Amino acid sequence: MATRSYQIVLSRIEADLAAGRLEIGGRLPGERVLAQRYQVSRQSVREAIRVLEAMGLIRTAAGSGPEAGAILIADPAAPIGAALRWHLTSRHLPVADIVRTRMLIESWALREAAGRQRTGPLDLTASRALLGAMDAPSLSPSEFLALDTRFHVALVALAGNAVVSAIMSAMRAGIEGYVVAAVAGLTDWPGMVTLLRSEHAGMLEAVGDGRADRAAALVAAHIDRFYRATGVGQMDQQDHHERG
Amino acid sequence: MATRSYQIVLSRIEADLAAGRLEIGGRLPGERVLAQRYQVSRQSVREAIRVLEAMGLIRTAAGSGPEAGAILIADPAAPIGAALRWHLTSRHLPVADIVRTRMLIESWALREAAGRQRTGPLDLTASRALLGAMDAPSLSPSEFLALDTRFHVALVALAGNAVVSAIMSAMRAGIEGYVVAAVAGLTDWPGMVTLLRSEHAGMLEAVGDGRADRAAALVAAHIDRFYRATGVGQMDQQDHHERG
């Protein structure tokens, strides 16, 4: 079924992955070795490697040493985020749908996290640290937003679902360009920052107290309010953005 | 920032997409043309094309005529599904997390769909047709599962959120191999089919009646029951699967 050469390479690598012959953190053999091993040209190997890279499975670097070559990583959020970005750009996914999905995902995650907090205490130190970091008065909008993203991701991670975490950070990454552009047009950024800080604190407190419904409601309102204020995800908009 | 040649090609194509110079359904210029236009080798163009293909943005075919060349499509579910499969294979996403996320996504979607049904009637003909098709007595397990997938996707689509639809069908595709393998081990497949049919009918009826909470509860129970019965997503399992 894999008639194209690069697909042969992919399926062989998939088999190695499934059988445990390849491990995350390890390295892929060199391109020339793979080409000889699978009896295809080096160009076909490279096409397969591009796909693996796009899938968040490897990271490549030239040179020599432990950081060089094609190193196996595990970044499921990267390909999902990239896919969302591309289809946003091609105007076949509305930004509003991503915003709505974020509300769904995050409110579930915070409800779940708060519920878990009731049965056994969660480690909230990372979230608390990020909350504190966002108090710094001299943060630029993009710096603040970067911390904001990490805070949200950290909260969602408390739910303990890797798929939900990956989708969450992918969505955030996918619309990041829109958010940055929209924030630049805000008239009262300092006021917005103050609001976001207090809302963040409330969300974290609700999770820490195990108040599931409250945590879910707070985060949904938080996301809704932010996107309404910035105008992102309202109606059809044909803005585009820069790639990372 | 795009130091590698294929990334130059990607960012140029992204710009064309954002500016509307490329449209879904249209075709990319030939590889040789792109190579000359962007002053890179044809191999670099091909690497970019492989990435676009992996992202569900183009479909390529050799030969000539309207179906040949690199044709722009919009399939956001494909890259997400592929990403889930790869990271499932590399054992960095638990199957259980996907199952849990499906419950979350689908119960939200059916609740939303039922709510929309109350304000304005939805078009349920596609779902009804799939429901009827699953009544055929001579379906093989894989045929039944294929219809089952389409039925679930059709129901979720009623919520009107393209991102949720894409994620839903991606998750279903991602674990398809596990499901097919697990179903083969069932002792009472006919009984399972009977159960699934009646549950499907109940879900569709609840949506049609605008009973949001009931629809959400039914689909969550439906998914949970199925995966419990088949054992998919229970504990850590190191099965693998075939690619499509």
Place this chain on the structure above:
DNA sequence: TGCGCCGATGTGGTCAGACCACACTAGATT
């Protein structure tokens, strides 16, 4: 003895040019 330089080595990144299989097109042939 110790330090620093510098080439050897092997990695991914890139290029050029060639040929193949395929599918359609248009003209030549019957």
Place this chain on the structure above:
DNA sequence: AATCTAGTGTGGTCTGACCACATCGGCGCA
């Protein structure tokens, strides 16, 4: 008029070469 055939342009593949880079090891100098 119907059929065959050569032509054309597409993606798919291969070969072989060179570049940039990072490391490592040995040589030469202090």
